[in-house]
Amino acid sequence: MAVSQQLRDGLIGNIPSLRAFAYSLCGNPTRADDLVQETMVKAWANFSSFQEGTNLRAWLFTILRNEFYSQMRKKGREVEDADGMIAERQAVLGNQESHIELEELKQALNQLPDDQREAIILVGASGMAYEEAAAICGVAVGTMKSRVSRARKRLAEMLQRDEFELAV
Amino acid sequence: MPCIAGLCKMDGGAAASCGELMKKPTHSSTSAGMLPDGQRGHGPDPVVEEAIGRQLRKLYDDVASEPVPDRFAELLRQLEQQDGKG
Numbered sequence: 001m002a003v004s005q006q007l008r009d010g011l012i013g014n015i016p017s018l019r020a021f022a023y024s025l026c027g028n029p030t031r032a033d034d035l036v037q038e039t040m041v042k043a044w045a046n047f048s049s050f051q052e053g054t055n056l057r058a059w060l061f062t063i064l065r066n067e068f069y070s071q072m073r074k075k076g077r078e079v080e081d082a083d084g085m086i087a088e089r090q091a092v093l094g095n096q097e098s099h100i101e102l103e104e105l106k107q108a109l110n111q112l113p114d115d116q117r118e119a120i121i122l123v124g125a126s127g128m129a130y131e132e133a134a135a136i137c138g139v140a141v142g143t144m145k146s147r148v149s150r151a152r153k154r155l156a157e158m159l160q161r162d163e164f165e166l167a168v
Numbered sequence: 169m170p171c172i173a174g175l176c177k178m179d180g181g182a183a184a185s186c187g188e189l190m191k192k193p194t195h196s197s198t199s200a201g202m203l204p205d206g207q208r209g210h211g212p213d214p215v216v217e218e219a220i221g222r223q224l225r226k227l228y229d230d231v232a233s234e235p236v237p238d239r240f241a242e243l244l245r246q247l248e249q250q251d252g253k254g
Contacts, residue, residue, distance in 0.1 A: 002251055008244070015240055020232035032231075037243055044247045105223045124221060125228035156216050 003047050010056045011043060017057065017126065018064055024121040025068050027106050035071070039064040061136045065118065108158040112151055119144055120151035 018039060022032035042063050043050075050059055109117055115137070122133035123144070134144035 003248075008248075012236075012240075012244070015236050016232045016234070019234070019236075020228045020230075023231045024228050029231075033237065033239065037239070040240070040243055041247070101219075102223055102227060105220065105227060120224065121228070125224040127225065152217060152220070155220050156213065159220060160213060160216050 003044060004052070006052070007047055007050070007056070011040065011060070014057055014060050015040075018060060021061055021121065021126060022064055022068070024109070024125050025065075025118065027110060035064055035067055038067050042067065055132065055135070058132050058136050061122075062138075065136060069114070104159060105155070108155050111158065112154060116147050116151035116154065119147035120155065123148045124152065 015036065018036045019032060022035040022039075023029060026032055026035065039060060043060055046063075050056070109120070112120070118137060119133065122128045122136060123130060128136075130141050130144050130148070133148075134141045137144065139147075
């Protein structure tokens with residue numbers, strides 16, 4: 001079945017957000033773009049099941065999210081990211097303070113439970129409404145709100161402690 | 169009048185504010201969950217929260233505002249060709 005021009009344009013228009021979502025989730029630029037590529041291939045193959053007029057971004061984000069977790073189950077995240085983070089950390093030494101802060105945030109995000117990490121990325125980083133984020137993750141809006149709130153609290157605890165350790 | 173919430177035991181400051189609390193219809197309205205973060209004793213520092221919010225948006229927006237790499241235009245071409253053949 002041919003993909004409509006509207007869907008094609010919608011897919012192209014969503015690539016920047018998909019890349020940002022993927023990068024925020026996995027913390028590795030190459031892997032993030034691989035995830036986006038997989039998402040586009042899957043979306044293209046399944047456009048017939050997409051209801052035109054409904055939220056395309058949420059549909060695409062859902063595909064990317066499922067792909068991310070399915071890869072994580074297969075390959076694991078820990079080892080790969082630990083290596084990547086050490087390399088990046090060395091690269092930013094001596095750089096501007098804001099870069100180091102961003103690295104610290106990425107490390108803290110990496111330590112959150114999966115459900116809290118995706119919640120804070122969708123709502124806190126992408127600026128999505130609780131309702132849309134809840135639909136993407138397949139949970140109730142109240143559940144999404146509580147995950148975001150726990151993630152905020154946990155991040156603040158981790159980064160506040162870092163700040164303290166740096167100060168002493 | 170004895171304070172049924174037991175807040176008066178804490179210190180002089182708490183005793184003074186307890187009078188305020190007693191004027192409210194129920195004590196449940198003063199539970200920690202009803203107070204804004206800044207007024208909670210153990211809540212996250214609002215300055216830290218604000219900084220985290222800013223960095224989270226930066227993490228996302230930095231990538232979202234990058235030009236889309238060529239590989240995706242190439243991918244679209246391949247997907248469309250595939251459709252043309254199918």
